[in-house]
Amino acid sequence: MEKLALLGGTPVRNTGYPQWPVFDERDVEAVVAVVQSGNWGGFPYPGPQTAEFIRRFLALQGGAYGVAMMNGTVTMEVACRAAGIGWGDEVIVPAYTFQATAAAPMAAGALPVVVDIDPDTYCIDPQAIEAAITDRTRAIIPVHLGAQMADMDALRDIAARHNLIVIEDCAHAHGARWRGQGAGTLGHFGSFSLQSSKILTAGEGGILICKTQELADRAASIIDCGRPHDAAEQMYTMGTNYRMAELQAALANVAIERFPQQAQEREAMVAYMDESLSEIPGVRMLKCDLRHTARSFYRYIFAIDPDIFGLTHEIVCRALRAEGIPADEGYPPLHQYELFQPHLSRLPVPSAYAERLRFRPGQFPVSERAATREAVWLNENVFRAGRQGVDDVIAALQKVYANREALAAYWR
Ligand SMILES: Cc1ncc(COP(=O)(O)O)c(C=O)c1O
Numbered sequence: 001m002e003k004l005a006l007l008g009g010t011p012v013r014n015t016g017y018p019q020w021p022v023f024d025e026r027d028v029e030a031v032v033a034v035v036q037s038g039n040w041g042g043f044p045y046p047g048p049q050t051a052e053f054i055r056r057f058l059a060l061q062g063g064a065y066g067v068a069m070m071n072g073t074v075t076m077e078v079a080c081r082a083a084g085i086g087w088g089d090e091v092i093v094p095a096y097t098f099q100a101t102a103a104a105p106m107a108a109g110a111l112p113v114v115v116d117i118d119p120d121t122y123c124i125d126p127q128a129i130e131a132a133i134t135d136r137t138r139a140i141i142p143v144h145l146g147a148q149m150a151d152m153d154a155l156r157d158i159a160a161r162h163n164l165i166v167i168e169d170c171a172h173a174h175g176a177r178w179r180g181q182g183a184g185t186l187g188h189f190g191s192f193s194l195q196s197s198k199i200l201t202a203g204e205g206g207i208l209i210c211k212t213q214e215l216a217d218r219a220a221s222i223i224d225c226g227r228p229h230d231a232a233e234q235m236y237t238m239g240t241n242y243r244m245a246e247l248q249a250a251l252a253n254v255a256i257e258r259f260p261q262q263a264q265e266r267e268a269m270v271a272y273m274d275e276s277l278s279e280i281p282g283v284r285m286l287k288c289d290l291r292h293t294a295r296s297f298y299r300y301i302f303a304i305d306p307d308i309f310g311l312t313h314e315i316v317c318r319a320l321r322a323e324g325i326p327a328d329e330g331y332p333p334l335h336q337y338e339l340f341q342p343h344l345s346r347l348p349v350p351s352a353y354a355e356r357l358r359f360r361p362g363q364f365p366v367s368e369r370a371a372t373r374e375a376v377w378l379n380e381n382v383f384r385a386g387r388q389g390v391d392d393v394i395a396a397l398q399k400v401y402a403n404r405e406a407l408a409a410y411w412r
Pocket residue numbers: 071072073074097098100101143169171172192193194195205206
């Protein structure tokens with residue numbers, strides 16, 4: 001049996017995986033052109049680069065109205081505010097996501113109500129949403145996590161029955177489609193991040209797809225210091241400055257040219273990964289829903305069964321990284337983020353607000369299991385390294401499995 005790299009053996013892969021972000025002279029030229037234009041920032045909104053990025057992004061993703069912003073957190077805050085959601089309102093979010101999904105409605109003044117996820121997809125569980133709805137619920141923020149999409153048929157049905165706004169958190173879902181329709185165009189809003197790790201990146205940045213012209217006008221006003229953006233120039237808002245800068249938009253315009261080719265490259269390798277991984281004992285694949293007609297691969301997530309491995313995901317990921325594989329355990333569950341602890345809130349305690357944030361261990365069992373025991377996240381670049389890139393993941397995981405007893409002893 002080959003010795004694990006973590007225990008002093010030779011790593012399966014010592015060449016690394018392709019770098020991210022990808023760049024070349026085109027990026028340099030685009031930035032230089034903006035610098036020389038003197039029009040670096042986001043005022044007046046939208047600048048020419050920003051307007052062009054919005055056009056290109058809608059052509060890629062679908063949807064008719066886009067508003068480009070500073071990042072993929074303020075996009076969700078602005079969506080809440082554009083929909084009139086704020087103080088006293090509740091917004092339902094999944095327990096397994098990045099903190100931004102819950103921090104954004106909080107920034108708008110609303111209470112994020114956390115619910116559990118579906119074990120088959122790791123996305124928000126529609127039944128848990130139904131159970132959490134109160135007369136203060138105004139919106140749901142499903143997160144299309146990793147390479148999965150939330151069940152948008154069920155969500156749209158719930159939203160229609162309860163008159164709720166749907167804000168899709170698509171930070172991981174550029175290019176994804178549900179029944180042929182772009183992620184982010186199925187709800188009232190689709191929020192996308194262009195932060196440096198994302199598969200479409202400008203270093204920082206975000207774009208919000210809006211269902212109607214009116215919502216888009218309001219969102220544009222909110223991010224542009226409250227100036228009106230409607231045709232009649234009448235709609236003023238309590239705005240702030242969340243505009244996308246021209247320098248950022250210039251990078252985004254180059255990145256989006258590369259996106260289709262990169263997406264194709266990943267897609268071609270993912271089928272091979274699905275097939276190869278499913279043969280490893282103790283690996284549970286997430287569901288491939290047939291309604292999810294185009295997948296995008298920011299992170300590829302699978303679950304390990306700690307009872308079969310005798311190890312939790314933390315040590316499996318550590319061993320994989322030592323073998324040269326970019327794997328990690330993903331997010332902690334939302335209720336373990338310090339941000340959401342009531343003692344950090346300045347609200348008088350006990351208050352209804354703090355009470356709703358007083359989470360119990362075991363309250364979201366599926367999210368907790370995923371986040372603390374079983375989820376393994378592979379980086380997008382694993383799928384840009386040809387068949388060898390996938391073969392190395394499989395070889396490394398087989399090696400970890402074969403050495404599971406030695407690893408368990410080492411961990412103790
Ligand atoms: C699921 C999710 N939502 C929202 C965000 C926030 O995006 P940004 O970093 O652009 O604010 C991120 C990532 O950063 C994310 O992964």
